[in-house]
Amino acid sequence: GESVGLHLPTLSVQEGDNSIINCAYSNSASDYFIWYKQESGKGPQFIIDIRSNMDKRQGQRVTVLLNKTVKHLSLQIAATQPGDSAVYFCAEKGQGAQKLVFGQGTRLTINP
């Protein structure tokens, strides 16, 4: 069945360093992927998305990479700040579907 998973449940990085959060997905028919950030006590917040016809997309301090060959997705955050501490979820949507399937989440901690 469909599943989206993450390699690491926790990640700690030094403030100012770059961080990479990984995600593996199993549905080869997925054509749209999103990264969400969830801070404590809040709902998930959209960060960046990518369609399956792309392999890279950049935003402000964030980059998403998609490798369809190995069904792998990553989120790179440059020059991490204390405000980046949160749980990050990847989510995928199958072609023609509307609902999102979420990965298990990675807790990112930024150390001062």
Added chain:
Amino acid sequence: SAVISQKPSRDICQRGTSLTIQCQVDSQVTMMFWYRQQPGQSLTLIATANQGSEATYESGFVIDKFPISRPNLTFSTLTVSNLSPEDSSIYLCSALGTKSNTEAFFGQGTRLTVV
């Protein structure tokens, strides 16, 4: 982006009772969804709230336990019925906008504790 408001933000309920959660979107949206997020875990889709018709439930979720209403394009409710401690969780409303039928926006969630 759409702004989604959920009420209540948290509640403590007695087992056997029910809680109805309201979700209001500040613009018309095509799709609305209800998710459950158990402590320390990811989001699991409960159902898609369909405007003017019965909700579409995911495997493991049934209408008798999680009745959903969606009377118009901006509002939906989720009721969690016959509460038990296992229902203690965060419940999240989500919506897809009409302009961008791709990314989904979320409310801040309702933290339910059943005692």
